[in-house]
Structure formats: structure tokens, C-alpha cells
Amino acid sequence: MSAESPAILLVGRSFAPGSHFLERLCRNGCACAVAHTLDEARAEIRAGSFDLVLSEMALPDGSAFPLIALLEGTGATLFFCVGVHDGCWWLPALARGERTWGQAALRPPDFARALAELLGVDMLRIAAAAPNVIPMPPIEISPPKPERATTEKAQSRKSSA
DSSP, rough: SSSOOOEEESSSSSOOOTTTTHHHHHTTOOOEEEEEEEHHHHHHHHHOOOEEEEEEEEEEEEETTHHHHHHTTTTTHHHHHHEEEEEEEEEEETTTTEEETTSSSBBBHHHHHHHHHHOOOOGHHHHOOHHHHHOOOOOOOOOOOOOHHHHHHHHHHHHHH
8 A cells, every 4th residue: 555645446327526434544645546336446446556345246347256256466455345234344355455355344343444454553533433424224124025825824724615
């Protein structure tokens, strides 16, 4: 990670200009670029190098998984965010260019600590101020459908009566 100004690429629709997280990073000395699609992310990565890439997993033009292969060996750290009922969890994919895929997901407080460590002690206030970095819409849960066996039993009772 560069000591002076970490270069960060934010990938996905949640990282719109004006988002609180993006503004915090920029105010605290990070050089940020935003890509909304996988193609835009590829172009940004080919144009420059990034210390940290934070990406939604599902992008408008496909899965963000190709970012792993594109960033492997570059020294970049990559996290994917996954929406859950109360915010997001972060899946580590690369740590300084090495694969970490398969490690446990980080909940917001753990991600905040990892982000502070990655960006340096001076960046601790960014992580502390943004425990739920990307606001995700709540997941809607449909009421359960009646079980088929229960429905069939009710129908057999009606026909036998």
C-alpha cells in the first residue's frame, strides 16, 4: 500500500458520487476511482494501479469474479461485499495480490478494523465512522408456502368425508 495516498477503486452502483463512504475516503487522503460496471472496472485497472478494490459481487454487466484474476499478482487487496438483512458483509478475495478466497466473511466491525489496518493508522477514523460501509436494501422474505403434504392430507380428508 502506498504510504502517501492509497489508490482505491470502488466498483458497483452503491458507490455513486456523493456516497458518504466515498466522500470520507477522499476527505482522508485516498485517491478514489469509481466504476459502476465490470467493463469500467477493467478499464480503470488497465489504466492504473490500485492498492485496494472494493466491489459489489453482482454488477450490471455480470459477476465481479473476473476481478480476482485481473488483480492477482498486482499487489492489490480485493474485497467483495454481500448484502445481508442489516447491511453488508465483506468477502476477502485477494490480500496484496495473493488469493484469500474462501476465508470467512467479515462483518462490518471486523471489516472496519481490517480497512483501518490496510489503510494505516491515520485512516482509522474512516473505518470507525463507516461500520456499515454500503447501505444495502433489506432482504424481503416471503411468507412460507403451505407444505404439499399438508395440502394433500387436507384434500384426502375432504374426499373421504
